[in-house]
Amino acid sequence: MFIQPVDYLLVAWFLLAAVSTAYVAWDQFRNNPEPAVMKWGFILVTLYLGPVGLLHYVLADKEPRPNTHEEFVRPLWKQGIGSTIHCVAGDATGIIIAAVITAVAGLPMWLDIIVEYVAGFAVGLFVFQALFMKNMMGGSYWQNVRNSFMPEFISMNAMMAGMAPVMAILMMGRDMRAMWPGEMLFWGVMAFGIGVGFAVAYPFNVWLVSKELKHGLMTARSGDQKGTAAGGQESSKKTAHESEARHAQHASRHASASHGNHQHGTKLPPALAPTRTQLATMAAFTLIMLAGGYAFPFTLVNMGLSAHDVGRSIMAPGMIMTFDTPADAMKDMAAVDPRxxxxxxxxxxxxxxxxxxxxxxxxxxxxxxxxxxxxxxxxxxxxxxxxxxxxxxxxxxxxxxxxxxxxxxxxxxxxxxxxxxxxxxxxxxxxxxxxxxxxxxxxxxxxxxxxxxxxxxxxxxxxxxxxxxxxxxxxxxxxxxxxxxPADAIPADAEYMVQLQEWIKRDWLTFPSMPMEGALPNYFTINGKSFPATETVRMKVGQTLKVRFIGSNTTAIHPMHIHGGPFEVVAVDGETLAQTARYLADTVNIAPGQRYDVLWQARKPGKWLIHCHISHHTTNNNVETDGGGGLMVVIDVAGGQTG
Structure with missing residues (x-):
């Protein structure tokens, strides 16, 4: 069900993501000479990032013409994208799995993001690095775990430093449907968080690739693909041999970099090879980033709450929510769920x-x-x-x-x-x-x-x-x-009851109006209707109307006024006033919970108003319609001469 405008955007985004993912999957396995692990990396990242993932694939990895992949992916910025793709594919997959489990289990957000980090790091290190890259890295599985630990630690820290605050703040923000995996918004926030994490991790992955601490993009061709010319453009033997030579050189370079010594950058000149000091500094810096990314949401939202606590609440625009706002307050202030x-x-x-x-x-x-x-x-x-x-x-x-x-x-x-x-x-x-x-x-x-x-x-x-x-x-x-x-009744020719109420309607949703930021009403009703939809009271000159004002509202004191002459206040809060205590007035302040019974005489023909004397309360969403709005009722008096 579409509840907010963002829901339509999310559906459009998910459709684009599905089409983008289908294209990347089709093209990777049909045309692109990447190892299987990178094929799946691009597919997963495109599934998470939609058209953004497709853009990265086309600009950085998709072979533009046959036998040009090695040369096409050689620039460092593209190698950095490949390394980040591999990082995000593994880490984000673990994070998403953990996020779903922690939401269903009802874990608080502070614990949620810790579990997500552990799960993301574990999947990235033990599965996508040490296991899926084993053939390229050489050595045993546990050797690869040891060699991949520090690069994966740096990359994961950077990614989660960007992703964690985005997810926490957006999930615990105004629309907390984002905390529940059964809602589209949850997946939209996850996708956005992954995108931010990708952007933050990218420069660190560029450095890791430049130091030969991580793999970037690679080329893997089967025997019948090697040296294949692009139809009509590279048909000469010379071009084919050059292409094959480029491939051999590229494969040799990656083969040499695939063994354990590659993890320490020993193939680089001494001046360029990473040192332990550099590695320690990078690890410490990303750890500081991670700590900051984790700490920042604690200053803005209540990280002690879970998806179960907030119940997919949606807050009104402009409502103030802080790090100590209780879950019960959020649910009381939340919009009515249209479902x-x-x-x-x-x-x-x-x-x-x-x-x-x-x-x-x-x-x-x-x-x-x-x-x-x-x-x-x-x-x-x-x-x-x-x-x-x-x-x-x-x-x-x-x-x-x-x-x-x-x-x-x-x-x-x-x-x-x-x-x-x-x-x-x-x-x-x-x-x-x-x-x-x-x-x-x-x-x-x-x-x-x-x-x-x-x-x-x-x-x-x-x-x-x-x-x-x-x-x-x-x-x-x-x-x-x-x-x-019956003799104790206050006589009148007609009776009309005025039950007051305030409403707040924003972004298609109804919120309970309250005298606080973001919850002030923009619609006002008498007996459930706003003028000009309120009833018209019809009378004749000389008749008496008993108006029962009831403060059934919860937000404001309404000074209720009747045109056409003063009225007599005959009862207050259900108690009939003695004759000597009754008085004339043209306005009474109706506070929440109060009741006033008044008698009004139809002295002159015409249309006379009952209305609140706070001008904003006689508008509909701050707009006047047919002369007013909100708390207005017309008394239509017939007979006699005007004057």
Whole structure:
């Protein structure tokens, strides 16, 4: 599933890598006179580096014309590429195998990169150097291990010095799908890390080849290939003999360099032959590079975490993450995984619909299911939300003072949850805070809340497990308690409920909005919709509208204002104000968790706004549409004369 724009690039890259690898494999075994070990080296590196590996093959190793390979590969820069190819093919293969195993095993990143180094060095030394190069190097297997140890140590240190920080920082960066081998991004990061490692190791391999401490590119021809002319261009006997002589000279040079003494550069003049001091200095320098490459990620990311800890989390752009950011914080701040969406609500669906209870004896029973859905907040703009009963806000529970209620909550989220009944007086075990009054409701489990309603007014319910994440993603709903005595009701001709919410939608993903860097919201909703998709309240001049403001949001205090004249504040946090305590206002600050009931008179005909007075909150992604956006509702009053 394509979750981020980079996923499309990765697919394109992998296709190019497959085509490039297929071509290199075909051409190596059909046309190119390289030993088998180098053929496989180029194939593996092209598999890892895609078109970059193909470029190296064509420019440095692919025989341009028949019988020209010896001369073509002679330049030192090409020999250095051959040596690096051989190094990367072995070392990277070991590193990749180790990376997969450590990720599946759940090892922390700091241990992961150590295991990767050991595995890469072992495969490079014992397999690709001592074993696969045995025929060229001469001597016994263990002699080759000893002779190859120091060159392989220098080369591996340099490669891992470049590769380790790249992998650690990118894997533990914003998109931590990169930590899991089941994700495309894991392989993309591995490929990029190998590319950086190749670039860092290359100059060291050039030096090693120049000192005849490592093999570069070679030519291996079968009997019928030797001296073969390139059709029409080298058809003369002279050219054929020259080509054969070049090959013989090249083969002789490599044969002499293939024995154990080659490992010490004894064929070079004394002034050019490597000394023990030079070798020790190079080894020490690359070891310092390696230590720096390992240490640097510890200053930026939490190296104590594993792929299991972070759970393929994706952080919002601009979110600050440091070396001590806990895994639980990352998962709480992470985007909703689109693959968890189990229901896509119709674009015109509305939330907060009244849920009718069923009766079991004298108990009113409600069923709530928490799940992941896709919800339209604006035409063309959807969010991946946590929802009760497939709607945002969750269904409105409307009961009467004195009712006995039972609410069965089923959890179909990818994480645990609970429900809190905000502001209610009830038995402690029914209150809902996870780990405080109850065990969390795990995925696939259910829990029943049962209590007698002893209050009246405007209340709401919301999650109380990972609250900053789950409530911000939509787990809330209104709980309206009508008075047992109808005479205690606050009369009005119409009623409208305003449940506030903030959202952050970036890079196709939905993140929980939070008052922190990178998590500030860019969309705002009333009852799950942003203006101009919010409902229009229709009234007539002279009628009274009761507006129930509910601070179901989690981020901001919203100064809610109604045009067309002041309103009367008649209830606060579910408590009806005495007549002498009521007051007129045109703006009330609705903080998270607060509720205000206000009465507004339709004095004049026309279209009057209910809106937040923070201007940014009346935009959609900072854009005004049809006069505004976000936290705006139109009251359309008909009748009478304008004036």
């Amino acid at each position: 968890d969406v189990g229901f896509e609500a119709p674009a015109g669906a509305h939330g907060a619909s009244v849920l009718e209870p069923r009766m079991e004896g004298d108990v009113k029973v409600f069923d709530l299911t928490a799940s992941v859905i896709r919800w339209t907040i604006l035409p063309g703009v959807t969010v991946d939300a946590y929802a009760y009963n497939n709607q945002v806000p969750g269904p409105t529970l409307r009961v009467t003072e004195g009712d006995r209620v039972r609410i069965n909550v089923r959890n179909e989220l990818p994480e645990s949850t609970t429900v809190h009944w905000h502001g209610l007086i009830l038995p402690n075990e029914m209150d809902g805070p996870a780990m405080i009054t109850q065990k969390p409701i795990e995925p696939g489990q259910s829990y029943s809340y049962e209590y007698t309603v002893g209050q009246r007014g405007t209340y709401f319910y919301h999650t109380h497990d990972h609250v900053d994440r789950q409530q911000a993603l939509g787990l809330y709903g209104a709980l309206i308690i009508d008075p047992k005595d």
